Amino acid sequence: MEELKSFIRHVQDFPKKGIGFKDITTLLKEEPQFCRVIDLICEHFNNKKIDSVLGIEARGFIFAGAVAYKLKKGMIPVRKPGKLPAETIKEEYMLEYGTDAVEMHLDAVKSGSKVLIVDDLLATGGTVKATCNLIEKAGGIVQGIAFLIELDFLKGRDKLKDYDIFTLLHFESE
Amino acid sequence: MEELKSFIRHVQDFPKKGIGFKDITTLLKEEPQFCRVIDLICEHFNNKKIDSVLGIEARGFIFAGAVAYKLKKGMIPVRKPGKLPAETIKEEYMLEYGTDAVEMHLDAVKSGSKVLIVDDLLATGGTVKATCNLIEKAGGIVQGIAFLIELDFLKGRDKLKDYDIFTLLHFESE
Numbered sequence: 396m397e398e399l400k401s402f403i404r405h406v407q408d409f410p411k412k413g414i415g416f417k418d419i420t421t422l423l424k425e426e427p428q429f430c431r432v433i434d435l436i437c438e439h440f441n442n443k444k445i446d447s448v449l450g451i452e453a454r455g456f457i458f459a460g461a462v463a464y465k466l467k468k469g470m471i472p473v474r475k476p477g478k479l480p481a482e483t484i485k486e487e488y489m490l491e492y493g494t495d496a497v498e499m500h501l502d503a504v505k506s507g508s509k510v511l512i513v514d515d516l517l518a519t520g521g522t523v524k525a526t527c528n529l530i531e532k533a534g535g536i537v538q539g540i541a542f543l544i545e546l547d548f549l550k551g552r553d554k555l556k557d558y559d560i561f562t563l564l565h566f567e568s569e
Numbered sequence: 570m571e572e573l574k575s576f577i578r579h580v581q582d583f584p585k586k587g588i589g590f591k592d593i594t595t596l597l598k599e600e601p602q603f604c605r606v607i608d609l610i611c612e613h614f615n616n617k618k619i620d621s622v623l624g625i626e627a628r629g630f631i632f633a634g635a636v637a638y639k640l641k642k643g644m645i646p647v648r649k650p651g652k653l654p655a656e657t658i659k660e661e662y663m664l665e666y667g668t669d670a671v672e673m674h675l676d677a678v679k680s681g682s683k684v685l686i687v688d689d690l691l692a693t694g695g696t697v698k699a700t701c702n703l704i705e706k707a708g709g710i711v712q713g714i715a716f717l718i719e720l721d722f723l724k725g726r727d728k729l730k731d732y733d734i735f736t737l738l739h740f741e742s743e
Contacts, residue, residue, distance in 0.1 A: 406654040416654045420674055424621060424643040433638050447598060453652075456630035457644060464607050464635035469598040472631065480580040480590045500594055 400564050402428050403544065415569040417544055419515055423457065432563060433461045436513060436541045439561045440466075445538055446508045447471050451497065451526055452478070455514040458543065462513045471503045471510070473526050486528045488521035497522060499529045506534035516544040517562065520551025527558065574738050576602050577718065589743040591718055593689055597631065606737060607635045610687060610715045613735045614640075619712055620682045621645050625671065625700055626652070629688040632717065636687045645677045645684070647700050660702045662695035671696060673703045680708035690718040691736065694725025701732065 402422035409416040422428050436458070449471040450459025456472060463470035476485060476496050483498040504510060510530050514523060527537045537558050545551070545562035548569070552560060576596035583590040596602050610632070623645040624633025630646065637644035650659060650670050657672040678684060684704050688697060701711045711732050719726070719736035722743070726734060 404655065409654040410651075418654045420646060420653065420655075420677065424645055424677060426637075426641055426643045429643055430638055430641055450631065453627040453630060453648070454646070456627060457624065457634035457646065460631035460634035461638035463600075464604055464638060467600055467604055469600045469603055470631060471598055472594060472628070474627070477584075478627075479594065480583040480592045481578065481594075503594065503598060 396564060399428055399431065403564065417516065417546070417566065419454065419543060422543075429461075432543055433458065433465055435563060436462050436561065437465045439541065440511055440539050443511075443538055443559075444509050445511045447504065447510050449473060449510050449512045449526065449530070451512070451514050451522055454516075458515060458541075459513040462511070462541070466511075468511075471499065473497050473499045473529065484529055484532055486525040486532070488525040490521065495521075497525050497529065499526075499533070501533065504530055504533040504535035508535045509538040510535050511538050512540040514540070514542055516546070517542045517551040517555075517560075518546050518549045520549075520554035523551070524554045527555070570738060573602055573605065577738065591690065591720070591740065593628065593717060596717075603635075606717055607632065607639055609737055610636055610735065611639045613715065614685055614713050617685075617712055617733075618683050619685045621678065621684050623647060623677075623684050623686045623700065623704070625686070625688050625696055628690075632689060632715075633687040636685070636715070640685075642685075645673065647671050647673045647703065658703055658706055660699040660706070662699040664695065669695070671699050671703065673700075673707070675707065678704055678707040678709035682709045683712040684709050685712050686714040688714070688716055690720070691716045691725040691729075691734075692720050692723045694723075694728035697725070698728045701729070 404418035404421040406416040448463035578592035578595040580590040622637035713733040
């Protein structure tokens, strides 16, 4: 994993001063590393029954599309409010200041359906927890959550105690 | 292709009154159809040398991620302004009223690199043409462009005459 980690670029002061941003584009653009990430996620969940792979806008779509293809499953997009055209369900979550929300089509998850969430990065966990709530509201089951990166120091995992989480790259500090 | 087409949901008056929206989520969530789309795109470009697969935010990421994985290539994201953390190049394009822009990391495309663009939908072609310009500014070659859907009546293809375009599903009218 240390080799994969070396492909993540650290960008200081993005999106604002004091924040150290983990840039995944330097990993994405390298074929062996990008494909290895997808393979490792798929291998980890290989023994679990999965009906659909869910991706969270926008970077999550890159990984969820590839994992869905590799596992031969359908792909479900969760998006920012107002982007999905048909009937949606919505879930709000807290930000440092104010709230944000994610939406999913009401018909995206069948009752009893087993869903694997794939996202690029676990930070404070608000978006992912809201996504778990959406799946469960629709009657689905969160079968697992895969992240390329986890920022351990933000303790997002604490919000996701009920779930099987698989993270490839851990960062213990900024 | 008519079978694949039947999985696209028509949503009237989205995002605004008078617009007929092509909803791809009803295709994405069905495994055989989603995977077939990826396979057909990859088969079409199988005989062309491709170095990287480029996806345009946000829905384009779903397809570009899966195509990159299947072709065993790296993946390059093109994003809305302000989303990419390192040094970018930017290209503006005209909207009905005003302009919009797309950005790409300066180090995303190497000189002489052959890039396949994958996107969900060709409408007026502004975003895709701007993306072609970005690739060429960086010294790359647009080796092909793949779309799931083309809205023929919007004539986006007229802006892309220099390129090898492959579309799976054509809609001749709203």
